[in-house]
Amino acid sequence: MISNFRLRKTSSLIALACFAAAPAFAQTTEVNDVKPFAPESEFRTWSIGVGAGVINQWNVMGFRRDFRSVESQLGYNFYVKKQITPSFGLKAEYLGGKLNGSSEANADKFSTKLPWSAALSADITLANINWRQEGVIKPYVAIGVGALSYNPTTTIGGVEQELGSTTKAFIPAGLGLKFGVANGINVDLGYQVNLANTATLDGVNTGTKDMFSYVHAGLEFALGDATKPFLASRNPVVDMRKEYQASYDELAAALKAQKEENETLKAQLATDLADDDGDGVANKFDKCPGTAADTKVDGSGCPLPEAKQVVQQITVTEEDRRVVDEAIKNLEFDLSKATIRPSSYPSLDKVAKLLVEKNFSLKLAGHTDNTGSMNLNMRLSKERAEAVKAYLVSKGANPSRIEATGYGPTQPIATNATAEGRQANRRVEFTLY
Structure with missing residues (x-):
């Protein structure tokens, strides 16, 4: 079960992130309309995100686990992202939490603390690859590499053993949906599977690399001048189509006015x-x-x-x-x-x-x-x-x-x-x- 301590800790992290991003909520200034393919200086390219969710050893691939019974625990994450293009960004992310599991046949169990992890991931916004429109809902995929600190404790045959803290490499990969709710503010719903470069994440070495999943919800806040648009929410081709349509409408109106004047x-x-x-x-x-x-x-x-x-x-x-x-x-x-x-x-x-x-x-x-x-x-x-x-x-x-x-x-x-x-x-x- 998720402890009250974990809930309080996660709530504090979310509150801290919201406080840091409060200027984004307070801004009522209208966003400047930039030309298609405008330089990076015309956009906000940095953002931060915070989230919380469920962390466990279940995974969508159905890979084998050493302890068959999964117990979900509270996980939390924080990241800083630099948007390079409208569809591609680099994200530095922290992930923490705890993994619990047990054996269905006996009383064997494990509990692994994840004090921290740090990963650098490539983040691809699929909605900005769509040339027809830029939607409020933006699907994305991400994959990266990082380092994971873990401290497993096992209870095997009634004997409890703490194995000590270890740091190993891991590969995070995930997908999700972001919902634009305000200028530079997104709600983030995602699923992430993490492959650790170790077989002892659960304290039992069976020779098979361990992995765990993280299902989360969170918020993303664009940093910088609130009058500038967020690069991750822009689609240059759609902007170009909108500008062409506006120019066409203006010309059509001018021609109509000229025709009416000639008739007069x-x-x-x-x-x-x-x-x-x-x-x-x-x-x-x-x-x-x-x-x-x-x-x-x-x-x-x-x-x-x-x-x-x-x-x-x-x-x-x-x-x-x-x-x-x-x-x-x-x-x-x-x-x-x-x-x-x-x-x-x-x-x-x-x-x-x-x-x-x-x-x-x-x-x-x-x-x-x-x-x-x-x-x-x-x-x-x-x-x-x-x-x-x-x-x-x-x-x-x-x-x-x-x-x-x-x-x-x-x-x-x-x-x-x-x-x-x-x-x-x-x-x-x-x-x-």
């Missing part, structure tokens, strides 16, 4: 360029909506007084072309708008004077570079040409002799790959005839 601009352009009364002036600029069909209107959409037919010879001189060229060079708009800057007015006034005095016809062609969407550029080029027409009409020009058209980025005169080329492509062309 398209609807706005259709509204701005609509001409309900068919007079050639868009609703946006039409100050006299609802004019009758075939009514001649000015640049603001209002009916023109009847004009007498005047037939005259129209001749465009070099001086006339120079006036138009000067207006083109001096024409400026507010950024991304169809508002003419006042600095352009003097040159436009000269063009208006030409149109009034010589009854010229004028074609206005608005152009843009390829920056922005097609819908936006078509609208802007049309609006700028209409703005020039409206200004000239306001200075007395005949609106029926002015044609305003927008071509957007469809007729570049220079490359759009340079700032100079794009500047040249943003223009309004004047054609006198």
Whole structure:
């Protein structure tokens, strides 16, 4: 049976480990999200563990025992582990306890104290080999080598004999499950079989190496900065998949927002360029909506007084072309708008004077570079040409002799790959005839 002394001793060890790891419980800081395959410095790689359980000579392989009747006793362990990769770590472990057994045929029995053992083991976390997901439940296997101190006492034929303390090598091998219950805290359930390099672990030398088992439950605590993730709980491939999914979702959201914006601009352009009364002036600029069909209107959409037919010879001189060229060079708009800057007015006034005095016809062609969407550029080029027409009409020009058209980025005169080329492509062309 397990003694009260052993229970008190084990409870004290667990309480001590919990006290040492109390900062891990107290931390409420959110864990930083690290990139896949981040350097070791971004993780917590050291941990400690403490456990207690049942220790006896039973084993899952069914190997022969010198004393057939097994008596379970209390065992306890403590370890320090260094995680090398997400799936592989090295563990230095202490194991202590006591082994008892007896013969079923007579009163022979033994009792072996295990004051200490120290082993270095390789610990492999199988869950972090899974490329699909990282689960809360993490199976593991471990195998190592170490030294074991034991002190057997036998009672054979009613004679009790203490054989003294001995230290031998042993091989611990085990498997188990770890359950992640908090950031850097795992519950550890495991089974360990220990093969001793001696036949006298139970005080009787039959020539067969002795072994014993240890079934335990315990806790593992990651050490260090609680804002960093525990390397033993990370799966780089899963992290990479999560990052890819997050990038995909972000891009999909951006594309959806862009599509919605384009649809809004398209609807706005259709509204701005609509001409309900068919007079050639868009609703946006039409100050006299609802004019009758075939009514001649000015640049603001209002009916023109009847004009007498005047037939005259129209001749465009070099001086006339120079006036138009000067207006083109001096024409400026507010950024991304169809508002003419006042600095352009003097040159436009000269063009208006030409149109009034010589009854010229004028074609206005608005152009843009390829920056922005097609819908936006078509609208802007049309609006700028209409703005020039409206200004000239306001200075007395005949609106029926002015044609305003927008071509957007469809007729570049220079490359759009340079700032100079794009500047040249943003223009309004004047054609006198």
